[in-house]
Amino acid sequence: MQGCRLKEEELQAYKDLLREGLVNYTRKAFRTLPQIDKPRILDIGCGSGVPTMELAELSDGEIIAIDTSQTALDRLASKIEKAGLAARVKAEKCSMLNMDFPDGSFDIIWAEGSIGVVGFEKGVKEWRRLIKTGGFLVVHDDLGDLAEKRKQISHCGYELINHFVLSEDIWWNKYYAPLEKKLNEIWTKSKSNRGTIPALNDDQSEIDTFKRDPKRYRSVFLIMKKG
Numbered sequence: 597m598q599g600c601r602l603k604e605e606e607l608q609a610y611k612d613l614l615r616e617g618l619v620n621y622t623r624k625a626f627r628t629l630p631q632i633d634k635p636r637i638l639d640i641g642c643g644s645g646v647p648t649m650e651l652a653e654l655s656d657g658e659i660i661a662i663d664t665s666q667t668a669l670d671r672l673a674s675k676i677e678k679a680g681l682a683a684r685v686k687a688e689k690c691s692m693l694n695m696d697f698p699d700g701s702f703d704i705i706w707a708e709g710s711i712g713v714v715g716f717e718k719g720v721k722e723w724r725r726l727i728k729t730g731g732f733l734v735v736h737d738d739l740g741d742l743a744e745k746r747k748q749i750s751h752c753g754y755e756l757i758n759h760f761v762l763s764e765d766i767w768w769n770k771y772y773a774p775l776e777k778k779l780n781e782i783w784t785k786s787k788s789n790r791g792t793i794p795a796l797n798d799d800q801s802e803i804d805t806f807k808r809d810p811k812r813y814r815s816v817f818l819i820m821k822k823g
Contacts, residue, residue, distance in 0.1 A: 603782055604795040610778050614771050615646040621762060622647045622708065625734050625817045626654050628758045635703035638726065640692050641710025645672030651706060652685050662690040700728045708736040717748045724753060727822045739814040754820035764810035776803050
């Protein structure tokens, strides 16, 4: 059991490293926004906080990062402490389905890969109240139904100020191909049979799904301004 946990921790650390290789897209999205002096940012579905830490460096603002996974939040809390950012970056266990922040609490809401939990239209509609007038919502979501999403953005009271796409090639070359190589290395070093460590098996299953339908994994950053 201890060996399984060590392998899972090794894999999670490597996945964080791969995500760090994609933060240039987080950076690109943030730099689309006008300069805001020390913005208050809500990072919804932060996971282990790779984008959170990048936002902290880019913004010099206050960030509340929320997720429901205590394991992921613990990893983020460790990063925050190590970087000396505890005064302005907080990791909190909170469901996006039950956020009780006051209206107009944030200059920016950031959601990379999380809005699908509630659905795109529901997310942009319900999160709007938390954003200050003239504030921003930045979402990274799958590319599917982009035309419909653009309509929903307008109907929910936002102006779409920019968007850009991450192709399936980006996801394969920067994330899934090196992840598969790492999985094979772990299995080669391990005395366990394939499939006996759930976390590793889940990742291989996701890679196999990607190979069957790569276009499904195209994604888009949408940068919106609250009207």
